Amino acid sequence: MVEAHNSIIARAAKAALAPLGFRRKGQSRIWLADHGHWLGVVEFQPSGSSKGSYLNVYAHWLWTPASTGSTFTLSYDVGGRIDSSIVFQSEQQFAVEAASLAERAAQEAVRLRTKFHSIESMADVLLAQERAFAEEGRGGRWQACHAGVACVLAGRIDEARTILATVSHGSGPQPLIHARAKALMAGLADPDRLRRELLSAINRRRAAFKYPPLDELPVPVG
Known part of the structure; x- marks a missing residue:
């Protein structure tokens, strides 16, 4: 059964990022946007052993060779950690904070898209x-x-x-x-x-x- 905090993050991310062309990578906390020769990446990174999330937003250049032999690797080519972590205390509290984090992710994703528009x-x-x-x-x-x-x-x-x-x-x-x-x-x-x-x-x-x-x-x- 999917834990409540993961479902809350997924819903918040979809609401904020799907309108910008992002799609979720499987059931992970990674969301990708296709910009041709690069990807916009948003990662709601798990925060250690707690039920929570960090936020990473970055650009990945698609000419970058896979570094580990895996076809699915993402290097932090420009960007990185955006905000401190949010921690699950209750569903209501976490839903509010996850929505805010996802909106921040959307803002940063738009900033990168504008920065690298050509x-x-x-x-x-x-x-x-x-x-x-x-x-x-x-x-x-x-x-x-x-x-x-x-x-x-x-x-x-x-x-x-x-x-x-x-x-x-x-x-x-x-x-x-x-x-x-x-x-x-x-x-x-x-x-x-x-x-x-x-x-x-x-x-x-x-x-x-x-x-x-x-x-x-x-x-x-x-």
Whole structure:
């Protein structure tokens, strides 16, 4: 029998998120929205041993390889924990707090959707983010690879080459990050082919999440 607090969370999430195009992942507390080359993710994460929930809202880039051998993996590419946990005390109390949490999730999901409304805006945001990371001494990692991919998809090849070089020639990147950056850099010799390869990678991930394939990627501007 499903516990009351899980049912309450599911009802609140459906009311707030379904109108935004989210669907529930099976019977889990994860809700997904399809944005083509990325997913909006809302997770009502269980709070340890208590009957309650944390809230995580984030974007997952569908060009990201599955890291554990599982086809269903979700990396926190932008975003993360939003609010402190709510704890079940009574059905009435928890229903009110779950509805509020779900509304907060919807607001944050809309904010992410607006922020990444086009591949050009995604490239701008990820480049700015990576430059800020570099100034803090933590650049040249996965976020640099993601910024490079976004630039490739936006047709901004020179910017892609510049940002990916910070990984390829950075100080001690992790082997997987280094290998990914080198592969992307090599692919820049033929940007159209690289875009087709990225589309294939995105469609493999879309299939894992039971979404139909994309016929093509966004057409770069200019």
